[in-house]
Amino acid sequence: MEASIRLRDIQIVWAAKMFRMIGAIGYGRRLIEGVGRTSAGAAIWGWILGYRRTFRALDEAERAVKPYAKGGHENRENLDLHLELNRVARPSDYAAFYYLRDPMPGIKTIFDLGGNVGNLYYCYKEYLPLRPDVMWTVYDLPETIAYGRTLASNRNIANLQFTDDLRQADGVDLFIASGSLQYFDKSLPELLKGIDRRPKYILINRVPMTEDKDFAVVQDAGHIRVACMLHNRSKLITDFERLGYRVLGEWEATELRLTVLDRPSSSVWAYTGLWLERV
Numbered sequence: 622m623e624a625s626i627r628l629r630d631i632q633i634v635w636a637a638k639m640f641r642m643i644g645a646i647g648y649g650r651r652l653i654e655g656v657g658r659t660s661a662g663a664a665i666w667g668w669i670l671g672y673r674r675t676f677r678a679l680d681e682a683e684r685a686v687k688p689y690a691k692g693g694h695e696n697r698e699n700l701d702l703h704l705e706l707n708r709v710a711r712p713s714d715y716a717a718f719y720y721l722r723d724p725m726p727g728i729k730t731i732f733d734l735g736g737n738v739g740n741l742y743y744c745y746k747e748y749l750p751l752r753p754d755v756m757w758t759v760y761d762l763p764e765t766i767a768y769g770r771t772l773a774s775n776r777n778i779a780n781l782q783f784t785d786d787l788r789q790a791d792g793v794d795l796f797i798a799s800g801s802l803q804y805f806d807k808s809l810p811e812l813l814k815g816i817d818r819r820p821k822y823i824l825i826n827r828v829p830m831t832e833d834k835d836f837a838v839v840q841d842a843g844h845i846r847v848a849c850m851l852h853n854r855s856k857l858i859t860d861f862e863r864l865g866y867r868v869l870g871e872w873e874a875t876e877l878r879l880t881v882l883d884r885p886s887s888s889v890w891a892y893t894g895l896w897l898e899r900v
């Protein structure tokens with residue numbers, strides 16, 4: 622990082638800390654949002670917060686964070702961290718297990734959107750009755766799938782394969798989007814429209830959603846920064862229903878939250894999980 626970018630980054634990180642603290646109290650929240658509703662105030666907050674402000678679309682947030690992203694999703698430290706995080710199930714995984722347990726023995730093919738290096742496969746196979754012949758396909762970014770392939774081959778895993786082609790989801794039994802939908806500008810119903818034979822089951826987990834209009838922010842995990850989209854929950858469910866799906870289960874992933882710095886009232890206090898079936 623060059624010096625000017627590093628300085629600006631330090632300023633943004635401190636501004637984000639201040640906004641987080643001030644926005645956590647009622648008066649501070651009203652002040653931030655009141656000032657932000659005026660056009661001059663919005664411009665000032667936007668300048669102070671830089672890549673940590675809210676954006677209308679994912680690509681705007683991606684452009685703003687690019688110089689500060691530290692490799693984003695494909696940062697090797699991040700890949701190792703996710704693998705470690707998923708060694709044991711997290712609270713929201715248990716809700717997923719509740720819905721997966723019964724259909725699992727009949728599920729032969731799984732498509733895992735944003736499945737990283739296969740960390741959910743390694744975790745779930747310890748908790749669920751996966752078929753010995755199940756084929757679990759991970760869709761992710763190029764460097765991540767290259768690392769995932771190496772790990773799977775070192776571990777002699779035959780049930781796990783990797784792809785960068787969404788069309789591989791055609792005809793699968795189960796579609797998983799865990800902790801990943803927020804990194805796509807299109808919503809899942811929009812992505813599924815391009816697939817002829819849509820999955821019978823859909824598991825969505827650990828996704829921040831909003832009741833507001835769709836918007837984007839940047840998540841700062843310290844070691845990486847990534848742009849993140851918040852889709853409107855009600856529209857998402859209506860769009861799924863139009864595609865012929867019914868929501869049979871919904872839960873909160875309380876282990877995750879997202880603070881919206883310049884609109885604290887839009888902060889997400891728990892991520893969402895959904896279980897859907899094609900009717």
Ligand SMILES: C[S@@+](CC[C@H](N)C(=O)[O-])C[C@H]1O[C@@H](n2cnc3c(N)ncnc32)[C@H](O)[C@@H]1O
Pocket residue numbers: 694695703707734735736737738740741760761762765798799800801804805827
């Ligand atoms: C937070 S991790 C989720 C990992 C795992 N599914 C879980 O539930 O713990 C998000 C994943 O989405 C992937 N991802 C983000 N943007 C993507 C894109 N445009 N195409 C494919 N994968 C993407 C990242 O590389 C990362 O592996």
